[in-house]
Amino acid sequence: MTDLSQHFNTAKLLRYSLPMMAMMLLTSCYGIVDGLFVSNFVGKTAFASVTIVMPFVMILSTVGMMMGSGGSALVGRLLGAKRDAEANAAFSLIAWTTFGIGIVAAVLGIMFMDPIVRLLGANDAMAELASLYGRIAFLSMPMFMLQYTFEVFAATSGKPQLGLYSAIVAGIVNIALDALFLAALGWGVVGATAATAIAEYAAAGLLLVVFLRGKAGMLRLGRPSHDLRVLAKASYNGVSEMVGSMAASVVAVVYNLQLMAYIGENGVAAYGAIEYIAMLFGAVLGGYVEGTAPLMSYQHGAENDVEKRSLLQHGIAFMIAGGIGMCALSQLLAYPLAYAFTGYDAELLSLTQTAFRIYSIAFIFMGFTMLASSVFTALGNGTISAVIAFVHTGIFEIGSVLLLPALFGPTSIWWAICVAEIAATALSAALLMKFGGRYGLRRGGFPA
Numbered sequence: 184m185t186d187l188s189q190h191f192n193t194a195k196l197l198r199y200s201l202p203m204m205a206m207m208l209l210t211s212c213y214g215i216v217d218g219l220f221v222s223n224f225v226g227k228t229a230f231a232s233v234t235i236v237m238p239f240v241m242i243l244s245t246v247g248m249m250m251g252s253g254g255s256a257l258v259g260r261l262l263g264a265k266r267d268a269e270a271n272a273a274f275s276l277i278a279w280t281t282f283g284i285g286i287v288a289a290v291l292g293i294m295f296m297d298p299i300v301r302l303l304g305a306n307d308a309m310a311e312l313a314s315l316y317g318r319i320a321f322l323s324m325p326m327f328m329l330q331y332t333f334e335v336f337a338a339t340s341g342k343p344q345l346g347l348y349s350a351i352v353a354g355i356v357n358i359a360l361d362a363l364f365l366a367a368l369g370w371g372v373v374g375a376t377a378a379t380a381i382a383e384y385a386a387a388g389l390l391l392v393v394f395l396r397g398k399a400g401m402l403r404l405g406r407p408s409h410d411l412r413v414l415a416k417a418s419y420n421g422v423s424e425m426v427g428s429m430a431a432s433v434v435a436v437v438y439n440l441q442l443m444a445y446i447g448e449n450g451v452a453a454y455g456a457i458e459y460i461a462m463l464f465g466a467v468l469g470g471y472v473e474g475t476a477p478l479m480s481y482q483h484g485a486e487n488d489v490e491k492r493s494l495l496q497h498g499i500a501f502m503i504a505g506g507i508g509m510c511a512l513s514q515l516l517a518y519p520l521a522y523a524f525t526g527y528d529a530e531l532l533s534l535t536q537t538a539f540r541i542y543s544i545a546f547i548f549m550g551f552t553m554l555a556s557s558v559f560t561a562l563g564n565g566t567i568s569a570v571i572a573f574v575h576t577g578i579f580e581i582g583s584v585l586l587l588p589a590l591f592g593p594t595s596i597w598w599a600i601c602v603a604e605i606a607a608t609a610l611s612a613a614l615l616m617k618f619g620g621r622y623g624l625r626r627g628g629f630p631a
Contacts, residue, residue, distance in 0.1 A: 190490060190493070191475075191478060191490075191493070191494070191497075193497060196475060196478075196494075196497050196501075199343060199474060199475065199478070200343070200470060200471045200473075200474030200475050201474070202338075202343040202344040202345075202346060202347040202474070203334075203338055203343050203346055203347075203470045203471070203473050203474030204466065204467055204470030204471055204474060205347050205350070205470070206334060206346040206347040206349065206350040206470065207350075207466035207467075207469055207470040207473070208463065208466045208467065208470065209347070209350035209351060209353075209354045210350050210353065210354070210466070211459075211462045211463040211465075211466045212354060212463065213350075213353060213354040213357040213358055213382065214459060214462060215459045215460070215462070215463060216357065216358050216361055217233075217357065217361060217375050217378070217379060218230065218233070218455065218456065218459040218524065219523060219524060220361045220362075220365045220366065220375060221233055221365070221372065221375050222452070222455075222456070222524050222525065223524075223527065224365045224366060224369075224371075225365070225371045225372060225375075227448065227449070227452040227525070227528060227531060228308050228309060228312070228448065229312050229371065229372050230452050230455055230456075230524075231309055231448050231451040231452045231455065232305065232309040232310075232312035232313040232316065232372065233312075233313070233316050233372065233375070233455065234435075234439065234451050234452065234454060234455030234458070235300060235303050235304060235305045235309055235313050235439055235451065236296075236299075236300055236303065236305070236313040236314070236316055236317040236320075237435070238303070238432035238433070238435040238436045238439070239292070239299050239300075239303060239317060239432070239436075240292065240317060240320050240321065240324075241428060241431075241432040241435075242428075242429055242432040242433070243288040243291065243292050243321075243324065244285075244288065244324060244327060244328060244331075244428075245425040245428040245429045245432070246281075246284050246288065246328075246425060247281050247284060247285055247288075247327070247328025247329075247331055247332060248328075248331060248421070248425060248428050249417075249418060249421035249422055249425035250277050250280060250281045250284070250328075250332060250414075250417055250418070250421060251277075251281065251328075251331050251332035251334075251335040251336070251421070252335060252420070252421040252476075252560060253416075253417040253418060253419065253420030253421020253422065253560065253565065254273070254274070254277035254332070254335075254336070254413075254417035254420070254421065255335045255336050255338070255339040255476070255477060255480070256417075256420045256421070256476070256480045256560050256561050256562075256563060257273060257413065257416050257417050257420055257480075257563075258270045258273050258274050258277075258336065258339055258402070259339045259476075259477045259480030259481050259484065259561070260480050260481070260483055260484035260563065261273060261484065262339070262401055262481060262484065263480065263481040263482065263483065263484025263485040264484045264485070267401065269408070270401070270402065271402055271403055271405065272405075272406065272407060272408035272410075272413075273408050273410075273413045273417075274336060274402050274404070275404050275405050275406060275407040275408065276407035276408040276410075276413050276414065277332070277413065277414070277417050278329065278332055278333070278336070278394070278404055279407055280407075280414060281328050281329060281332045282325050282328065282329050284328065285324045285325030285326070285327065285328035285329065286324075286325050288321070288324050288325075288328075289321045289322065289324040289325060292317065292318075292320075292321035292324065293318050293321050293322075296314045296317045296318050296321075297310075297314050299317075300313040300314050300317065303436055303439065303440075304436075304439050304440045304443045304451075306443075306448075309448075312371075312372050315372055315373060315376075316372050316375070316376045319373065319376040319377055319380060320376050320379065320380065322380055323379070323380035323381075323383040323384060326383045326384045326386075326387040326388070327383045327387070329387045329390075329391065330349060330353075330383055330386050330387035330390065333345075333346075333349070333387065333390035333391070333394060334346035334349055334350075334390070335473065336394075336399075336402055337349075337390070337399060337400070338473070338474055338476075338477045339401075339402065339477040339480070340399050340400035340401045340402040341400040341401050342399050342400035343474055345390060345393060345399055348389070349386040349387075349389055349390050350386070352382075352385050352386050352389055353382040353383065353385060353386035354382070356378075356381060356382040356385045356386075357378050357379055357381075357382035360374075360377070360378035360381055360382070361374070361375065361378045363378075364377060364378050365378075391404070419565045419566075420560055420563055420565045421560065421565065422565045422566075422568075422569045426569045426572045426573045426577075430572060430573055430575070430576035430577040430580075430581075431576050433576070433577070433581065434576050434580045434581055434584065435458070437581050437584050437585065438454055438584055438596070438599075439451050439454065441584055441585070441588060441596060442454055442596065445588050445593040445596065446534075446593055449528075449530065449531050449534055450534070450593075452525065452531055452535075453525070453531060453534045453535040453538050454538070456521065456524035456525055456535050456539075457535065457538055457539050457542050459524070460513075460520050460521075460524075460539060461539075461542065461543070461546075464509045464512070464513055464543070464546055465509075465546070465549065467505055467509060468501075468502060468505050468506065468509065468546075468549065468550040468553055469553055471498070471501050471502075471505070472498070472550075472553045472554055472557045473557070475494060475497075475498060476557045476558075476560065476561045477561075478490075478494055479491060479494050479495075479557075479558060479561035479562065480561040480562075482494065483561065483562050483563070483622070488622075488623025488624075491622065491623055491624060492623065492624055495558060495619075495624050498554045498558070499551070499554065501550075502550030502551045502553070502554050503550075503551075505550055506546050506547040506548065506549065506550045506551075507547055509543070509546040509547075510543050510544060510546040510547045513539065513540075513543030513546060514540060514543060517536050517539050517540045517543070518536050520539065521535040521536040521539055522536075537594075537597075538597040541597040541598055541601070542597055542600055542601075544601045545600040545601045545603075545604040547604075548601075548604035548605055548607070548608045549604045549607075551608045551611055551612070552571060552575055552604065552607040552608055552610075552611045554611075555571055555611035555612075555614065555615055556568045556571045556572050556575075556611070558615070558624075559571070559614075559618075562622050564618070564622075567614055567618060570614070571607070571610065571611055571614065574607070574610060575603060575604075575606075575607035575610070576603070579602070579603035579606045579607055580599060580600060580603035582603075583598070583599035583600075583602040583603050584596060584599040587599050587602070
């Protein structure tokens with residue numbers, strides 16, 4: 184178990200965040216494998232159908248993300264203040280509540296699936312497949328939420344490698360079942376979503392056993408707190424993650440509607456491929472942010488401003504270097520990555536490659552916005568974090584997706600993410616400079 188009170192230099196930070204980065208990379212990889220199997224074994228109509236319905240699945244899962252991220256910030260501060268018993272009780276309440284929310288979300292998702300896929304823009308050829316995929320996906324929603332919550336709390340508990348083990352289990356199960364259900368048995372969309380659902384049950388089940396047995400570092404799943412203010416505080420802290428994830432899903436819906444209107448099914452399929460690929464590259468930046476957030480929460484609870492400034496400085500440096508590296512690598516690998524998804528269709532391949540080269544420029548900027556939102560969540564200021572998340576996706580990106588094609592033609596839709604990330608980076612920097620001093624993040628300049 185890692186001592187969270189120690190000073191983390193660059194090497195220690197990378198080692199500590201590496202399990203979370205690896206976990207997110209693996210999670211992205213098995214998500215990509217899903218997409219590859221669907222696209223290559225079932226076809227672009229099925230692939231576009233999955234792309235259409237996935238934002239709705241993610242929208243209903245965002246409450247679980249809010250509880251996990253916001254709850255870990257609260258529990259991390261309690262651990263930093265040496266209030267271990269309160270931390271464990273709060274963690275248990277948050278975990279069980281998240282599971283209950285997952286059950287409610289699953290019921291609602293299954294009930295309203297048919298009308299929703301039509302609202303999301305599915306045509307006659309796509310609607311049945313999209314509904315089928317969505318219903319099966321919601322059967323595993325409670326475990327999906329629980330898996331995310333446990334993975335975040337594993338880092339808070341000083342055992343970030345547990346999230347990696349969970350991702351490895353999920354990846355192995357998902358890929359093996361994809362090969363069996365799609366390639367061998369030909370089950371199509373049903374096979375793809377069933378493989379994912381079973382993988383989520385396996386991964387969440389593993390972490391549930393570990394936390395129940397007290398083998399997860401400083402935290403153990405047991406008797407929950409009776410103080411419902413814990414849920415209110417966790418919700419407040421994590422509202423930015425919910426807003427950000429929900430807004431990102433709404434952005435995906437708007438993208439799909441605009442692409443159906445301006446380009447058609449090929450546009451939605453190309454966007455689906457790009458989102459899978461971008462998830463892989465973004466996992467490196469997101470993994471660092473998620474992996475180091477518990478350290479910021481802990482040091483805030485311990486009132487150690489020197490370490491908080493150090494964490495912020497290292498985070499900014501990593502986001503700049505990582506963003507440039509991700510963009511350069513994306514440009515080099517654009518063709519083979521696009522070919523892996525759409526090589527069976529020359530027109531779709533050309534569209535996907537061109538669009539991804541444009542889209543990947545955004546990697547240079549997106550890490551800073553991730554970091555700023557995460558820092559404010561870790562410090563307990565969910566309001567500012569939510570402002571960053573909502574304005575970033577709800578205003579900058581949706582506005583760009585709606586306006587650019589109308590003003591400059593269909594191709595400009597792929598530039599929307601770049602415009603949004605540049606604007607969000609400027610906003611995030613301004614908010615850090617304005618409010619950073621309140622939390623000891625500034626000392627004679629920015630960053631201190």
